[in-house]
Amino acid sequence: MSLLRYESQVRAPLVDGTKDYHQVTEDICRPVEAKPSRLWWTGFLISLGLLLFGIVSVTTEVIYGTGQWNLNRTIGWGWDITNFVWWVGIGHAGTLISAILLLFRQGWRTGVNRAAEAMTIFAVMCAGQFPVWHMGRVWNAFFVFPYPNSRGPLWVNFNSPLLWDVFAISTYFTVSLLFWYSGLIPDLATLRDRAKLKWRKAFYGAASFGWTGSTKHWQRHESLSLVLAGLSTPLVLSVHTIVSFDFATSVVPGWHTTIFPPYFVAGAIFSGFAMVQTLLVITRKVLALEDYITIEHIDVMNKVIVLTGSIVGIAYLTELFMAWYSAVDYEWFAFKENRLNLNSPYGWSYWLMMGCNVLSPQIFWFRKMRRNLFVTFFMSILVNIGMWFERFVIIVTSVYRDYLPSAWSTYYTPTIWEVGFYMGTFGLFFTCYFLFSKFFPVIAIAEIKHILKKNGENYKAKMTKEEEDTVTQFGEHHLHEH
Amino acid sequence: MAKKKFIVGSFTDEAVLFPAVxxxxxxxxxxxxxxTPFPIHGLDKEMGLRDTSLHTAGFIYGITGTSTAVGFITWALTIDWAINFGGKPxxxxxAWIPVTFELTVLFAAVGMVLTFCWLCQLAPFVKKDHFNPRSTDDTFVMALECTNATNEAEAQQFLQSIGATDVKVEVKETGWWLGSYANDKMRFEKN
Amino acid sequence: MAIRSTFTVPKRFQTISLALMAFGLLSIIGLWVTSGSSDDPKEQARFWASLLQNSVFFLLVVNASMFFICITTLAWGGWQMAFRRVPEAISAVVPVIGVICGAILLAIVFGDNHTIYHWTDAEHVQHDPILSHKKGFLNKPFFAIATIITIAGWSLLGYKMRQLSRKLDNEPLATLEDRKKYIFNNTVWAALFIVLFSLTVMSSIPWLWLMSIDAHWYSTMYSWYTFASTFVSGIALITLFVVFLKNNDYLEYVNNEHLHDLGKFMFAFSVFWTYLWFSQFMLIWYANIPEETIYFQPRAHGIYKGIFWLMFIINFIAPLLILMTRDAKRNYGTVALMAVLIIFGHWLDFYQMVFPAVSPNKVPNIIYDLGIALGFVGLIMFATAKALTKAPLLARNHPFVKESLIHHT
Structure with missing residues (x-):
């Protein structure tokens, strides 16, 4: 086996500047060890305020019941399910980055995976709120689990997609958490060994599980990461697939279509990457981590966005085409009258979705745009809005005018408590993210060190000889050295 | 408790570490x-450690999850309380594939992480000794255990001669926190 | 024996490929005599359906090689460079099979027999409200134009990609700037191919060529499903050629690591195919709408259920269990065997996509179809080998090729 750490100089470095292992540790630990900045406090307090608003809204709902949400319509769930699916979708990029890109050996994942995985976990936490609090009698929430009960025992309905959701989301949350934390352990050990304050020693000592960096432990750790990645990859796909089953197993026009599973997954990755961009564009600036989350990383993630956006676009057009091709009147009505028709009550949302998700990401075909931070940030917000409206389109336009005209009703406006609930999940998400970025290393230190000598700028610069070698020379030097 | 003596040498470059091992x-x-501060591919082989069979354990946990799910759902919905849902058999x-899949993954992942923690003896609040705190930063630390046959001074000199910096002798209380490869076929080659 | 850098076709290989082609031709003649020349339109259709199934399947499979090249180019992959010339050579077969396939499709569409494509029967369409609704899409001129443009587009863009690769053989890129420009140039053309690919294989073409056989039925998943089927077979085909060349002392720099990755691709995309298969099947099964379940009735429960479940086992259970371990993916024998099995399994998949609508009352004698398939295999062997001789087996001046040498998983 060749020990040479070479990659072509055509590829941009993934770690900028002159770095050695110690410098990497210093750079990434600095924000954790420094006092929180005023900016951090401001953001944290705003998030906390939002969270508080959410808590108040949910409390009102628990006390007075779901009537607070004024849900007496056929599409009463419109707002909450949209929020639920939107958050779950965002919770996909993290595990995708860490798992699938690990399997595909994409080196750039190391700069962004830790933060993205954290984001995944927080987004899934937010998503989980919606079905749980919507139960009304939330103290009975445990009914969703199959346990021996006094009702017969009457088991839960394993044939129901909503139950699949329970299993999918809880499994996804658990596995993502394990994957994330097992990757964190070595880095927490680094913080522990650097800690000077007493509480830091105690906190990181407890959190790092007594990690030593023994070779045997690393060997097992590598095996664990690889298998968890292998398990997480189909798991990521399964979660949004199952969310799509919630709709697609029904016979509602616009919902029952076989392309839903892969298309939901592509959409989830799409919105997840957009949220990663939103967070990282800010994080790298505020925490001064531009050397590790480089423009190259932003560029590559924008490529993923244009790719998944286009996949989603093909799926939209496929659906639209099939609605016509199927010659099913109801299906075609849902598309033609409820969606395409700009004069219909919600036609605008369909075109907004098309504009944000399919058309606007096409500017990322251009390298200049992909590497522009303002464009990236703006687009990431636009994509998230678009993906929110995708779920809105699917849910609302399909059911507000379905088979029975007597059940037709237009969408209602969410009450202040529903808005508060949604804002509250933002509060939860950002509160968690602020705490994470303060107390945990936002970049995987050990993984950066692992790729440093291959992808670091100063190491790559020394590879000129290898770069200029012909294949034959290169092969002679590096393949037969043992 | 019994005490053991170790000779500890630090390395700053993995390219020196490999031949040194x-x-x-x-x-x-x-x-x-x-x-080491990060995983070094091939170092385990160089040290003569056998491959881990953690993934095999994962496979076993996984199929346990599969059979638990299929077995339980079959029992609950066909034997214990059979209900006609939407005209389905x-x-x-x-309709059970999704839950079966999720439980397979859940069992495999949770089982593997617990096994990993058990094998490496990792848990919250555990404290272990790894000789040099810089080994989680930028230093590769090699520890030799002194046996009756070991000549300390000679060993120290040897470590220095193969590229180690900062060589010292340390005495530690033995215990599980030091870890042991007794079961991990380590071949100590003599020339 | 020393490693050789240019390929010369071994005598035996040549003989076998020619023999297979002859065998295929015999099968076609045999099927013509027993079915094609019959007066019964159903029997005639059975002959044409066999040609359709085989030519479309193998065309999509060889075209998957170009998809593999383009997608790795776009992802800036380096590991595959050691054997990059193999998918290039396979994709050179696209125009050959493309012409055959295009001719067969046009012959079926413009012929008098409307058993395969009901919608070509103007008389029938008039009385069938669903088919007359679909006239805007299912009509002869559109079918012909789309088919010709598609096959020509794949061939031309594929040719361009191969040219870009060959150009470097004689003129190495001197500076880093040149290399960057070269990579950029490659990604532009690869992106164009991918766009064409998504407008054809990932959407419209499977609807036209295959789904319109069951002209009333529809499924939005259909094209992505077809893509998954042919992509995994395409990877298997690449693997087979890599193993063959390696066994004959070519491809100096290819080792277990590359084989391992190809094995991973076969494993992963077998699972991916199953995922799409399950999603399509389960949703239709669950919603239980007669217009949709009619498709699976003859396949999963009717006379085709043997083939249906056999292909499911071959395409999912076998790769899942056999290719799961690391050692299996690094074993040339196992990987080659699985590659053959996977191609056969997906050929069966296409068989059950085509025939239940054409021959609903009895399962045709599959021996003929297998014979014709072997003919196509011979053709692919022959044409790929010929394409392999035309250029060195290593794209030695590609900027990423050295990464492939020290690649390890």
């Missing part, structure tokens, strides 16, 4: 462990 083993010293296998 080879030389140490060839010279017949008892290699206690090498602590009682044994509605396609």
């Amino acid at each position: 080879k030389k140490v083993r060839r010279a017949g010293y008892k290699l206690h462990d090498v602590f 009682y044994f509605a296998l396609p």
Whole structure:
């Protein structure tokens, strides 16, 4: 086996500047060890305020019941399910980055995976709120689990997609958490060994599980990461697939279509990457981590966005085409009258979705745009809005005018408590993210060190000889050295 | 408690570490462990450690999850309380695939992480000794265990000669927190 | 034996490929005599359906090689460079099979027999409200134009990609700037191919060529499903050629690591195919709408259920269990065997996509179809080998090729 750490100089470095292992540790630990900045406090307090608003809204709902949400319509769930699916979708990029890109050996994942995985976990936490609090009698929430009960025992309905959701989301949350934390352990050990304050020693000592960096432990750790990645990859796909089953197993026009599973997954990755961009564009600036989350990383993630956006676009057009091709009147009505028709009550949302998700990401075909931070940030917000409206389109336009005209009703406006609930999940998400970025290393230190000598700028610069070698020379030097 | 003596050398470059491990083993010293700040591919082989079979354990946990799910759902929905859901057969296998899959993954992942923690003896609040705190930063730390046959001064000099900096002798209380490769076929080659 | 850098076709290989082609031709003649020349339109259709199934399947499979090249180019992959010339050579077969396939498709569409494509029967369409609704899409001129443009587009863009690769053989890129420009140039053309690919294989073409056989039925998943089927077979085909060349002392720099990755691709995309298969099947099964379940009735429960479940086992259970371990993916024998099995399994998949609508009352004698398939295999062997001789087996001046040498998983 060749020990040479070479990659072509055509590829941009993934770690900028002159770095050695110690410098990497210093750079990434600095924000954790420094006092929180005023900016951090401001953001944290705003998030906390939002969270508080959410808590108040949910409390009102628990006390007075779901009537607070004024849900007496056929599409009463419109707002909450949209929020639920939107958050779950965002919770996909993290595990995708860490798992699938690990399997595909994409080196750039190391700069962004830790933060993205954290984001995944927080987004899934937010998503989980919606079905749980919507139960009304939330103290009975445990009914969703199959346990021996006094009702017969009457088991839960394993044939129901909503139950699949329970299993999918809880499994996804658990596995993502394990994957994330097992990757964190070595880095927490680094913080522990650097800690000077007493509480830091105690906190990181407890959190790092007594990690030593023994070779045997690393060997097992590598095996664990690889298998968890292998398990997480189909798991990521399964979660949004199952969310799509919630709709697609029904016979509602616009919902029952076989392309839903892969298309939901592509959409989830799409919105997840957009949220990663939103967070990282800010994080790298505020925490001064531009050397590790480089423009190259932003560029590559924008490529993923244009790719998944286009996949989603093909799926939209496929659906639209099939609605016509199927010659099913109801299906075609849902598309033609409820969606395409700009004069219909919600036609605008369909075109907004098309504009944000399919058309606007096409500017990322251009390298200049992909590497522009303002464009990236703006687009990431636009994509998230678009993906929110995708779920809105699917849910609302399909059911507000379905088979029975007597059940037709237009969408209602969410009450202040529903808005508060949604804002509250933002509060939860950002509160968690602020705490994470303060107390945990936002970049995987050990993984950066692992790729440093291959992808670091100063190491790559020394590879000129290898770069200029012909294949034959290169092969002679590096393949037969043992 | 019994005490053990270790000779601890630090390395700053993995390119020096690799040949050093080879030389140490060839010279017949008892290699206690090498602590590194990040995983180094091939170092385990170089140290003569056998491959981990953690993934096999994962596979077993996984199929346990599969059979638990299929077995339980079949029992609950066809034997214990069979209900007609939407005209589907009682044994509605396609509808059970999602839950079966999730439980497979859940069992495999949770089982593997717990096994990993158990094998490496990692848990919250555990404290372990790894000789040099810089080994989680930028230093590769090699520890040799002194046996009756070991000449300390000679061993120290040997470590220095193969590229180690900062070589010292440390005495530690033995215990599980030091880790042990007794079961991990380590071949101590003598020339 | 020393490693050789240019390929010369071994005598035996040549003989076998020619023999297979002859065998295929015999099968076609045999099927013509027993079915094609019959007066019964159903029997005639059975002959044409066999040609359709085989030519479309193998065309999509060889075209998957170009998809593999383009997608790795776009992802800036380096590991595959050691054997990059193999998918290039396979994709050179696209125009050959493309012409055959295009001719067969046009012959079926413009012929008098409307058993395969009901919608070509103007008389029938008039009385069938669903088919007359679909006239805007299912009509002869559109079919012909789309088919010709598609096959020509794949061939031309594929040719361009191969040219870009060959150009470097004689003129190495001197500076880093040149290399960057070269990579950029490659990604532009690869992106164009991918766009064409998504407008054809990932959407419209499977609807036209295959789904319109069951002209009333529809499924939005259909094209992505077809893509998954042919992509995994395409990877298997690449693997087979890599193993063959390696066994004959070519491809100096290819080792277990590359084989391992190809094995991973076969494993992963077998699972991916199953995922799409399950999603399509389960949703239709669950919603239980007669217009949709009619498709699976003859396949999963009717006379085709043997083939249906056999292909499911071959395409999912076998790769899942056999290719799961690391050692299996690094074993040339196992990987080659699985590659053959996977191609056969997906050929069966296409068989059950085509025939239940054409021959609903009895399963045709599959021996003929297998014979014709072997003919196509011979053709692919022959044409790929010929394409392999035309250029060195290593794209030695590609900027990423050295990464492939020290690649390890």
